[in-house]
Amino acid sequence: QVQLVESGGGLVQAGGSLRLSCAASGTIFSMNPMGWYRQPPGKEREWVASITSGGSTNYADSLKGRFTISRDNAKNTVYLQMNSLKPEDTAVYYCRLTISGGIFVWGKGTLVTVSS
Numbered sequence: 001q002v003q004l005v006e007s008g009g010g011l012v013q014a015g016g017s018l019r020l021s022c023a024a025s026g027t028i029f030s031m032n033p034m035g036w037y038r039q040p041p042g043k044e045r046e047w048v049a050s051i052t053s054g055g056s057t058n059y060a061d062s063l064k065g066r067f068t069i070s071r072d073n074a075k076n077t078v079y080l081q082m083n084s085l086k087p088e089d090t091a092v093y094y095c096r097l098t099i100s101g102g103i104f105v106w107g108k109g110t111l112v113t114v115s116s
Contacts, residue, residue: 001026002024002025002026002027002097002099002105003024003025003026003105004022004023004024004095004096004097004105004106004107004108005022005023005025005107005108006020006021006022006093006094006095006107006108006109006110007020007021007022007023007110008020008021008110009092009093009110009111009112009113010111010112010113011113011114011115012085012112012113012114012115013114013115014085014086014087014114014115014116015084015085016085016114017081017082017083017084017085018082018085018112019079019080019081019082020036020079020080020082020093020095020110020112021077021078021079022034022036022077022078022079022080022095022107023075023076023077024076024077024078024097025076027097027099029073029076029097030053030073031053032053032097032098032099033050033051033052033053033097033098034050034051034069034071034078034095034096034097034098035047035048035049035050035051035095035096035098036048036049036050036067036069036078036080036093036094036095036096037093037094037095037096038089038091038092038093038094038112039091039092039094039109040088040090040091041090041091045094046060047060048060048063048067048069048080048093049063049067049068049069049080050069051069051070051071051078055071057069057070066082066083066084066085067080067081067082067083068080068081068083069081078095080093080095082112085112085114086114087114087115087116088114089112089114090112090113090114091111091112092109092110092111092112093109093110093111093112094106094107094108094109095107
């Protein structure tokens with residue numbers, strides 16, 4: 001059974017940084033594309049960034065330059081480095097693992113709160 005556990009969320013002041021982690025188990029992690037999503041309070045979940053099994057990355061346009069996704073296949077972990085945080089980055093952040101086309105596994109999320 002594939003499981004994802006996010007960590008690293010918390011309260012940070014505007015302008016600060018956080019690094020989120022998502023640890024995977026139950027899968028050959030290196031073969032799975034991974035993504036980060038977020039859901040701000042009262043809003044829909046939105047895509048943040050993705051990384052392929054080969055390490056290619058993509059970002060939501062509004063987050064380019066501030067957020068960086070990376071992976072460590074030896075640790076079965078994907079990261080999201082978030083810099084220059086803004087109050088509007090406040091959200092529950094989720095990681096998602098792609099098992100195959102159209103089949104995904106989600107973590108339970110980690111809350112990031114950015115104070116002004």
